[in-house]
Amino acid sequence: MTRSSTPLRTTAAAVACTTALALLTGCGSGGAGGSAGGSGVIHVLVYGDAGNTVEKRIVDTFNKTSKVRAVLDTIPGADYQTKLQTVITTPQAPDVFFDWGGGSIAPFVKAGLLMPLDDMIAKDPALKADFLPSVFNTAVIDGKSYGIPMRGTQPVLLFDNKKVLADAGLTPPTTWDQLLSEVHALKAKGTTPIALGGGDQWPTLMWFEYLFDRVAGPGLFQRAVGGDKQAWADPASLKALGMLKQLVDAGAFGTTFDSVKFTDGGSPALLAKGKAAFELMGSWEYATQQTADPDFAKDQLGYSAFPSVPGGQGDPNDLVGNTNNFYSVRSTTKYPDAVAQFLKLMYSDDFVKAQLAIGNLPTTTNTPDFLAGSANPAYSKYQYDLVKQAPSFQLSWDQAYPPAAMTPMHQTVQRFLDGQLDANGFVRAMQALPTP
Secondary structure, three states, X not given: OOOOOOOOOOOXXXXXXXXXXXXXXXXXXXXXXXXXXXXXXXXXXXXXXXXXXXXXXXXXXXXXXXXXXXXXXXXXXXXXXXXXXXXXXXXXXXXXXXXXXXXXXXHHHHOOOEOOOHHHHHHOOHHHHOEOHHHXXXXXXXXXXXXXXXXXXXXXXXXXXXXXXXXXXOOOOOEHHXXXXXXXXXXXXXXXXXXXXXXXXXXXXXXXXXXXXXXXXXXXXXXXHOOOHHHHHOHHHHHHHHHHHHHHHOOOOOOOHHHOOOOOOHHHHHHHXXXXXXXXXXXXXXHHXXXXXXXXXXXXXXXXXXXXOOOOOOOOOOEEEEOOEEEEEEOOOXXXXXXXXXXXXXXXXXXXXXHHHOOOOOOEOOHHHHHHHOOOHHHHHHHHHHHHXXXXXXXXXXXXXXXXXXHHHHHHHHHHHOOOOOHHHHHHHHHOOOOO
């Protein structure tokens, strides 16, 4: 099980090949080698999962008209980022590869391993113009474009159990004060207010991401990820930490959240069975509930935006989460023109319809034309409108930072929530993280 139903995260173990050469020959579908693998071939490397059905379809579409043949290679399981880093500097490096934008590709950009796509965009403006700006900009580094969106967007939403709220006479909170008030009311009724898969650590991070944005606006985190260590000690940072501690002290997450996981179905089950009223989770929560408890997903699963913080600098329409996945291009590809033609398919009608059919929500400007064909049109439209209207869509912190920062970041937020770190300890730990 991964962090999402169509993985933008690498959080579960699976069988994977163990060497750079085997990575592409044993796990892939088309033999060894990237652009050096033979005349007239480009290799496209992706995270191996159920979403590959669409990627195979797009490769087949491309190969019907292209003289340069595309070959799809996959890496199954949680080791995608690690194995990509292993292969990216070898002769087996792919021409095009799947990533998360932001910090996941910043080291590659710094090392000169990626091709800026601005020249491709100048020749085909739709490679940028046909995607929502709040998503496309996630893969813009130092003013240059290094990724074209693929798959779908996954904003973080506040999910609720409609029946639990109705029985308590409550509604989804629109402000932070309302959320705190409802936490107290639910606790008084013996209900855990908020389900939290603290055992996975990354669900805890979502609360930090939203509170920091609502209190300080997106600029504070951008300073931090840009290398300004003092951003973490900013008064707005300390205020957000104080608000989070207030939530914990109110008993919002209960007392056993560190033993609960999202990845084994624990926290979603608390919500579905009425043992908790809320869960802050990526939009894949709907698919998770639909699989585990389709009746609950259909009739009782509610969703809303994260509450506003009155007096905060963040826009209430700001989002955090996984903006999208991206295709980036190796700087040494022998076939940049063929790659450009392949990337054009990412905004095609066929691509959009195929992604919607498997539950993904593409971020192309033509997506609304096909929402009626999605698994849940109302839910898809709600998400799309949120993303379209968002002044800022902050990539999850553990993806905005380099991969080396992921584990210490997760441990830091968990220790703060557990009371093992105070605000000053949290600040020092975040200041010690490596930046892109």
